[in-house]
Amino acid sequence: MSRTFYLKYRPQTFADLDSTTAREELIKIFSSGNLPQAFLFSGTKGIGKTSSARIVAKAINCTGKKPNEFEPCNKCDNCLSITAGNNVDVMEIDAASFTGVDDIRDLRDKIRLSPASLKYKVFIIDEVHRLSGSAFDALLKTLEEPPQHVIFILCTTDPEKLPKTIVSRCQRIAFHKATKKEIVERLKKNCLAEGLEFEEEALVQIVKISEGSFRDAVKILEQVSFSGKITLGEVDKIAGISGEYKPQDLLHLLAARQTKEALLWIGRAVEAGVSLKILLENLLEILRIIILFEYGVEEEKVEVNLTGGQARQLIDLLALAYTEMKFAVIPQLPLEMAVIEWSSFVPMVIGASEDKSEIKKEKISPLSNAKFVLEEIQAKWPEILERVKPLNHSVLAFLKACRPKAVEGNFLILEVFYKFHKDQLESEKCRRVFEKAASEVLNDKVLLKCVLSDEKPAKLNSVPLPKPSIKNEDEDDIIKVAEEIFNN
Structure with missing residues (x-):
């Protein structure tokens, strides 16, 4: 033998x-x-x-x-x-x-x-x-x-x-963990010694699956060597990867917020015998490359319509799903929950910054018939933010970058400094979150209206407000979202 x-x-x-x-x-x-x-x-x-x-x-x-x-x-x-x-x-x-x-x-x-x-x-x-x-x-x-x-x-x-x-x-x-080059060189030596033909992309795929282990890489090579040629298709079969279900396809659906299609895609992939472990590992690797590309570390651009900030959000969700999958009764459930959670995030704006000089500013005039007193709302603003926090961190970040300006009847007018910021807060999803939280704090129905300010964002603190009682451990998440808003 x-x-x-x-x-x-x-x-x-x-x-x-x-x-x-x-x-x-x-x-x-x-x-x-x-x-x-x-x-x-x-x-x-x-x-x-x-x-x-x-x-x-x-x-x-x-x-x-x-x-x-x-x-x-x-x-x-x-x-x-x-x-x-x-x-x-x-x-x-x-x-x-x-x-x-x-x-x-x-x-x-x-x-x-x-x-x-x-x-x-x-x-x-x-x-x-x-x-x-x-x-x-x-x-x-x-x-x-x-x-x-x-x-x-x-x-x-x-x-x-x-x-x-x-x-x-x-x-x-x-x-140290073996590099891609080291493992590929080892596999090539083995192929030449055994007289095996090989596809370069097949060896690269073995490297990904072996996770930096020479022993695992050589074992996979042997498993696919019986046909006399090492092909990508054979490697994918051994690893439980289907050529019909590429991780990029799922990312395209997530980027387009096509939640239903993404969930159906996962279901079909599981039925086809796709390894969820390897699928998640490949998804995380692609998202990692997206982030590193933004910082000039990776030269190869991934053609997925996601920003670095969105990639970071997805990494958090998918990394958690990867951990929970080991103990899940239904293997695909953690991934499905991650997709559903992703769909609830407020989409970040992609593209160049807007030319604010062309945006017509809305003048803020004194308002009458106010049902609430502005000073009361300013005093309870930290409490409103606390109430929003568990509902949606993205909305919380938007609110922390604006200020209560006036009231008119049941309407609370918030002063904002960017048009896209105003559009996001007035979207149905964000508006519902804010109005629910504010109504609970003020014990009456509160409606939201936003107006663009003539001031620069640097003057945001010109009207002093009580310091929001946001706990330190939550600030990092909020800052990440806020940075993404203003950087993009």
Whole structure:
């Protein structure tokens, strides 16, 4: 039976390592000749930590390498036995199952014993952060005064959970998340070695699905290799992605506020077997590119009619849906709720700023027959804002950028400074939110009317109002919305 691609093409020398930063750091350490007795390899799953640990074990025990060389020969008995995983002096320990007192006692005994055949006995402890407290204590004592014949290689995906006393006694090597270029190069090497034809976009799609893991990327490659050609369609099938249901299509519907069509699209996608997890990941990646493009970080523009501010709103909703989806009884429900929530947001204005010189300003004249007293409304303005807050944050941001100017009967006249701002507040959705909140606070029916001011926005505070009692934790959301309004 043939070996899997991952085992068949597993790195066997430092030069073979795909992680550029880790490879360079290890080569520098071994070139110096100063060998630490404890290494700490940290990084995401499938990035090459255990493979690197085995290479280190071979490099320090190789009998076939020439003087002043550090790469293992992979031909001597020591190298071959370590590669095969049957050398008793190289022990790989799963920290998750290493919790009992007997385990610790057994480890201490093995550490004290001299190597059976190698120069150095090597202990590779995988997921070391999952050791029990007593196991950490035992390990710390050994690391403080390690026997000369012992080398420790600790591997972890979560270095923050390790005691500082352990970390400080190790030579730390960080395995950064693999880049798109690194994984594609690895996949191309495997394809050439296996005589496989491939589509470039298929390899790129594998990179996205593998989430920066070399191991996962190679496993996916093997799964789609049986036809002899690596195509995008085959990769999408393995990942549960349908070519008929592209994430951009859903974003176009959301940008156009076509809520019903978006919900139907999700339903059809689920019936077609589309992976919601991958769909959400792709949606978030596209929205990320939209935001980065605005700041000049991304060069490739995504053809979706969304501003950076709208993309941020959608990211918040979809990221929450992604988290909730793991525990949902109905898998698509969190995504459907995110779409419905998005439809309730007030659309941000897209396009160039308006030429205010061409807008005819409405003069504000003294009003009579007022049912309310302006001073009373100004005094209760913070309370009205508080009442609006849970109903709609976008409306709250609009209101915080204007001021009560006058009253006439049941009408409250608000002074605003931008035409699009006035249009938004007078839209049916915003108007209903405000009138409901104001009517509840003033215990009578309140109707809204907006007028454009001749003043510049900088003079907004010329008429002092009581400071709104908005809590600090809510201000960030409000400021984001307000910034989006005025920046666009």
